[in-house]
Amino acid sequence: MESNPTSKDPGIYLDYNATTPVDPEVFARIEPYLKQFFGNAASAAHHWGWAADNAATKARAQVASLIGAKPTEITFTSGATESNNWVIFGLISKIREENPYEPIHMITSCVEHASVIKAMEAAQKMNVEVDYLPVNLFGQVGVETVRKFIKPHTKLMSFIWVNNEIGSINPIVELAKLAKERKIYFHTDGTQAVGKIPVNVTEMGVDMMSFSGHKFYAPKGVGALYIRSKDPKVQINPFIYGGGQERGLRSGTVNIPGVVGLGTAAEICQRNMNLEPARMKSLRDLLWQKLQAAIPGVRMNGHATERSPINLSVTLPVTTDSILPQLQKLGISTGSACHTGTMTISHVLNGIGLNSEEAQCTLRLSVGRWTTEDEVLRAVEILQNAIPRKNV
Missing domain, CATH: 3.90.1150.10 (Aspartate Aminotransferase, domain 1)
Structure with missing residues (x-):
């Protein structure tokens, strides 16, 4: 309300x-990119385009620094809903591209954000097997519960880091460790974690993480997906096709004012952590x-x-x-x-x-x-x- x-x-x-x-500092950094620096980051023939591309590069580094990732592991999106959907459908597409008949099983919980649950329900209509695990009375996923549901064809575990309704924190390190032991990709919706608690995806063993800028004082309509580049190198197909922006992973003209805001907000959160x-x-x-x-x-x-x-x-x-x-x-x-x-x-x-x-x-x-x-x-x-x- x-x-x-x-x-x-x-x-x-x-x-x-x-x-x-x-945040006022975020707004101040955004404003020039709505006025004099309005160029398209894909326009490589003039300084308006260069300024936009440089701004995106800086923002990518700021976001990566906040979460303990490499800049090349950050792909800008419209927010966590898109990122969550991309993880699920991008992985399904990649697996079926390589082997159309390979069975796919995914594990999530019954208290995920709707963008995960609804996407998983849609995946089931694509003949993907999904288990929605129960949680304890605090809304947390038990590692041993997850272990019981793993199958030979389990390809993805997706568990929210911090529950958006009741605030409980899941045992992400332990869950990610289990996934790595069983050679299963581990994804987390980090929307309520990023900018609010210390997050280091490299140290914590997370393979993919979604988040939105408007949850930590950036504008609405911008977010990111972290995709691990090694140990393991995560491979999922693009979710949006087009001009090949974002290293071919997420096409569409980059929202420069948005990503500048996202990067600045990340910088402020890291400064204040x-x-x-x-x-x-x-x-x-x-x-x-x-x-x-x-x-x-x-x-x-x-x-x-x-x-x-x-x-x-x-x-x-x-x-x-x-x-x-x-x-x-x-x-x-x-x-x-x-x-x-x-x-x-x-x-x-x-x-x-x-x-x-x-x-x-x-x-x-x-x-x-x-x-x-x-x-x-x-x-x-x-x-x-x-x-x-x-x-x-």
Whole structure:
């Protein structure tokens, strides 16, 4: 939900998991590439094109540095949804190009982002075998559970790094190690990890990782896919064909303002990595402590400690629908949505064992770069006042 952006009091934004505002430094770096440096990076005959190409090269290095990769391992995309789809369908295409009759099996979990789950469902219609693994009560994938599902023809494991709804962190290092032992490609949706917690794909053994810029203060519509270049060298086919941009891996005119923003945002996150996650965690913990004191019976969803520093998913003693009119000044997300009279429950909440009624009582609150302690305290007060006295 959003507060009225035209209001003199826009409210308190606590939905940084959903998207982030563009950092002013990012905006300042982007602006020249919307005006004087507007060239096409593929135009090699003049300085407008050279300037654009140089900007993309710099941005690629900035993004690679943030995640511990080589610049040549970074391919720019429109965001994590495209990157997630590309991993799945690009791998299927590559395997079937080499052997049309080779069986393909993929493993994922029941609490992945929709862009992974829906793509996997589409892959099943292409005669790809997929297992959607259960998770523990915190929404985490168990390494031994994964081991039981591996088959001789398993080609891909894909597990979200940090859950976008409940904030729990998966044991990525252990999962990637298992995949490497069994010679299976390992992909992770790192959208809620990149820029928020330390990430080093080389040291952690990740083969492919998707992420979006708008989750860490870059513009919407730009992201990347990391593809490991050796040990093993990952080979997947392009998902978008055309003029051969991005080393032939992802055709289409490169979004120079977008990638400049992505690179700058990555640079800022790397610069602040020693301080910002700790500050976010402190605000998140304060929010949880104050909610516990103000609302008896409130429960946290996800792991208490192995979680994103910005995320807090809570189940209240009342349904969110019953109090939403009193929460118009809060930018937050709910665990259910009503479409054309039908209540849709989050598959993530369902996956960790919450029933329909509990899901309808669940909120996701997430802090960010511009969240203040005062805003946290005022948000708790708003929530407390919205709940009927008999429930407080």
